[in-house]
Amino acid sequence: MYEGLLKRYKDYLPITDKTPMIGLAEGNTPLIPLPNLSKELGVTLYGKYEGLNPTGSFKDRGMVMAVAKAKEEGAEAVICASTGNTSAAAAAYATRAGMKAYVVIPDGKVALGKLAQAVMYGADIIAIQGNFDEALDAVRELAKTEAVALVNSVNPYRLEGQKTAAFEICEQLDGKAPDVLAIPVGNAGNISAYWKGFKEWDGHFGVGLPRMHGFEAEGAAAIVQGAPIKNPETIATAIRIGNPASWELAEAARDESRGYIHSVTDDEIVNAYKKVAAQDGVFIEPGSAASLAGVIQHVKSGAIKQGETVVCVFTGNGLKDPDTAMSVHEVPISHVEGVDAMREYLRGGVTK
């Protein structure tokens, strides 16, 4: 029975005899072929659907590792400054490890619905005066003196857990890395973790290496522009980050793999977000769509060549953000009365 990443990839993770083998069967996410988009774009396209992790995003991979190490090292609680996927994952794994989770948010600035998961998983929510950066500074400070482990992305074990997605992709493609790995870039930790994972798996099994094509949202494209962005803006909230924590690692991944970090506009993101659901039946978070938006752009520019095998990382589940789904669509409701009217309607819509 598949029980999760720590057991599955024990030999490739920083696990000791004392690491608690917690897990929610995270990882083992499907690599879904996207036949209709493949045909349209002229490449062999897959989606690595990380939205099917237990809390609905790729964060579970890093968090299971970070929380297990926190427990091993004697922490009694975990703490993070987060309003989204990180807080959900931290709370769920803290519960599994028998630890308290503290989620720190800027007072009055967070829609409570965003916290539904963390609250369900039993997290303790602390609202502080100030903005998100100040919340992060506060938790860093507290982690130094208290028996609480900081599990924000500065925690080095997060990337260790996240690299396992690259292992899985190579296994799913029958022991061969794809030509291109397309991935959203926000805090830039995930592109760094995937690259680490591909290099390690290639070292062990000679699977080859992909080119890493990372995509920031245009309004939050610090790496592309070469400078931090004070007030990042994009519909893709999961990658709305103006000063990526793993900036240098991401640039190294790009350069070592002869890849790119480019930006995509919100229009391109929304287009990709709608397209992959409507054409290939996969409902993803808006931020996840940056990868597909980038692939469409790179197929046009020639940075991705016809016939290549391309894996898009879809970092989160579309169910995380139903409001955006409704806001980008006119809901196409047709009002009809009675069976005869419906029959007419269908005959207009169904080719006979």
Add this chain to the structure above:
Amino acid sequence: MYEGLLKRYKDYLPITDKTPMIGLAEGNTPLIPLPNLSKELGVTLYGKYEGLNPTGSFKDRGMVMAVAKAKEEGAEAVICASTGNTSAAAAAYATRAGMKAYVVIPDGKVALGKLAQAVMYGADIIAIQGNFDEALDAVRELAKTEAVALVNSVNPYRLEGQKTAAFEICEQLDGKAPDVLAIPVGNAGNISAYWKGFKEWDGHFGVGLPRMHGFEAEGAAAIVQGAPIKNPETIATAIRIGNPASWELAEAARDESRGYIHSVTDDEIVNAYKKVAAQDGVFIEPGSAASLAGVIQHVKSGAIKQGETVVCVFTGNGLKDPDTAMSVHEVPISHVEGVDAMREYLRGGVTK
């Protein structure tokens, strides 16, 4: 690479040379050990987490089969009367099969947010005058004369696909059926499908048979009360059904397996819903929690014995219904100012 149920269980499903092997890597959902609840209840408890299917519920299992057969048999579109999980699954698989999906709803009576997934997957929404039963009557009528296949639960292929969850559980438990399978009962199709699946797998591989313990919501407990319920009411909308379509099959599953169909109150459901998230880190739909609520009840009554192996079917993802999550919780926000105040707060909360 795992590609989905039709390929995985081809030999055990009504698949011919002409069946299109569509798939979204549905199935292969984790059987998550629930260690904290196990300890509290004195049983070995697992959750079969069907919320990790591609559209977020167990409906994907039946729908992939139903849509594939519709395509094989020449339908040009699929149609269903649904406002929830069924419409999402129908729309996603229709897209994969290159077919149109029509979702029929009662005009003015459905919150549009419930349709976010179906809309994203490109379904055509038809609103008709009348209530839900009249919508269902209309689609049945239309399916007789038009080239559209009805994929509501009356479609017999749905149960064929759904039975695969029982196969997976036996495989995940190393070739042995659990002692008890606890499952929510709404339309009663799923309990019927699981029982069929267990019997077939036992016939092939001698895995044994579980006792089937089904649980209706008290306000919608038609089978328990022995009569249809005109206006069913429960917080668990996914099982708010007053006249189950698979009534007789469900009673047969109960009787043949020497099991039970009992009811649980909304309070018991909410308690279980909160408990499994807060204690074991699994966030499920309220309707899914009927299974755990029933297990808690049956451990008390002795219908489940200490030490037994019990699998709870968690039919849907908690992310499907964030509103209920927020409505059952006081959001426990503590407002503090500055690092020193936070330190004090943590020291009160963390045992040193």
